[in-house]
Amino acid sequence: MSLPASLRELSCADDYDPDSMPVARARELIRTFLVPVTATERVHIRHALSRVLAADVVSPLAVPGHDNSAMDGYAVRFADLAPGEETTLVRVGESFAGKPSGVTVGPGQCVRIFTGAVMPAGADSVVMQERASEDGGRVRIAAGAITKAGQNRRFAGEDLKAGQVVFRQGQRVHPAELGMMASLGIGEVTVYRKLRVAFFSTGDELRSIGTPLAEGEIYDSNRYTIYGMLTRLDCDLLDMGVVPDVPDALERAFAAAAAAADVVITSGGVSVGEADFVKQLLDKLGEVLFWKIAMKPGRPLAYGRIGGAHFFGLPGNPVSVMVTFYEFVQDALRILQGQREVAPLPTFKVALSAPIRKVPGRTEFQRGILAADGKGGFTVRTTGDQGSGILSSMSQANCFIVLAAETGNCAAGDLVDVQLLEGLI
Ligand code: AMP
Ligand code: MG
Numbered sequence: 001m002s003l004p005a006s007l008r009e010l011s012c013a014d015d016y017d018p019d020s021m022p023v024a025r026a027r028e029l030i031r032t033f034l035v036p037v038t039a040t041e042r043v044h045i046r047h048a049l050s051r052v053l054a055a056d057v058v059s060p061l062a063v064p065g066h067d068n069s070a071m072d073g074y075a076v077r078f079a080d081l082a083p084g085e086e087t088t089l090v091r092v093g094e095s096f097a098g099k100p101s102g103v104t105v106g107p108g109q110c111v112r113i114f115t116g117a118v119m120p121a122g123a124d125s126v127v128m129q130e131r132a133s134e135d136g137g138r139v140r141i142a143a144g145a146i147t148k149a150g151q152n153r154r155f156a157g158e159d160l161k162a163g164q165v166v167f168r169q170g171q172r173v174h175p176a177e178l179g180m181m182a183s184l185g186i187g188e189v190t191v192y193r194k195l196r197v198a199f200f201s202t203g204d205e206l207r208s209i210g211t212p213l214a215e216g217e218i219y220d221s222n223r224y225t226i227y228g229m230l231t232r233l234d235c236d237l238l239d240m241g242v243v244p245d246v247p248d249a250l251e252r253a254f255a256a257a258a259a260a261a262d263v264v265i266t267s268g269g270v271s272v273g274e275a276d277f278v279k280q281l282l283d284k285l286g287e288v289l290f291w292k293i294a295m296k297p298g299r300p301l302a303y304g305r306i307g308g309a310h311f312f313g314l315p316g317n318p319v320s321v322m323v324t325f326y327e328f329v330q331d332a333l334r335i336l337q338g339q340r341e342v343a344p345l346p347t348f349k350v351a352l353s354a355p356i357r358k359v360p361g362r363t364e365f366q367r368g369i370l371a372a373d374g375k376g377g378f379t380v381r382t383t384g385d386q387g388s389g390i391l392s393s394m395s396q397a398n399c400f401i402v403l404a405a406e407t408g409n410c411a412a413g414d415l416v417d418v419q420l421l422e423g424l425i
Pocket of ligand 1: 201202203205206218219220221222223267268269270271274315316317318
């Protein structure tokens, strides 16, 4: 498969500089490649969690199905309540959630009602029980207990109407969507098939856990951070282990990965020196662009196609792997999974509690700790040493401090952009 013509043109454009590719430009270029999966499957809604809907979901019924009470109290006719005075009504029935009273409330009457119970015919409002007192079937309603008709009553269809499109094709399913589908009685939905992602680490110095280390060797950690990040995106994974920096072995691994998966992700082997040799190999197997992204950490990045698969060649340094994954790969995978609206990670401004040193020129993703400032707001500071091999900085961080390329040193109190690493949904 070839790079789209537009990408070829872009890569010849005057502002295309593979030796200093701005972060936003690299994201834009990657997007021009991405063609989402089209195959679908029907799954039970439990298995739809984190998947992307392949068809609109239409509501077969109204939610709620009946007018019902928003609280425990008495269902009344608003017109019966004397303005500014206490009113006494006669209790003629009880309505429990799931057990309607079956009575019609006439003038001067009321029905004891509980949260979620069907409103009895004739009644239009609910007085909360704290504003009423009952004695031998007579209910005294305090003056001004409610101020308008319809108060404390939930209306049929106020959440969802029958026939309404509730979710659009291309929307990702979160816990709230699961709950809403259940509330509609929908047990199965159509989602896009899972994305198949193959990944391996490259490097002669790497050993897998469970084997002893010789001098100069290190354990392969990138395959585990990549595994973790991919698992959260609900991909089908093919872990291909460690591949040494040996041309034949690498060629076999790239070819096998591309044949088996939609996306191939590797780490290492794209830095200066190593890249030339991997580049030659990939030129033979596919079409791959090598970029030095104007960012820190994560400067070298390869992107392109091998056979029919998308390829991301991430740097080797453990922090760079995570930063480039979150900043480039994650959104690309979401698009490939069929998600329609993929918004960039939300960024917001927080004041620094300590200065940061930075040289202008590259976008920096410093690992930050966002903490309460004791005055109802938040401040942020870095985790300390920002070396791209210091993976503990990712573990200690709860956010990235994103410093734009042109930014220089920052002082305590300066507002900086922050991206949260953990989200609620
Ligand atoms: P490279 O990009 O292959 O030159 O690797 C850059 C640095 O990251 C070197 O110090 C490597 O030893 C280290 N590195 C590469 N791959 C891994 C890995 N899978 N796990 C841990 N460290 C790695
Ligand atoms: Mg290497």
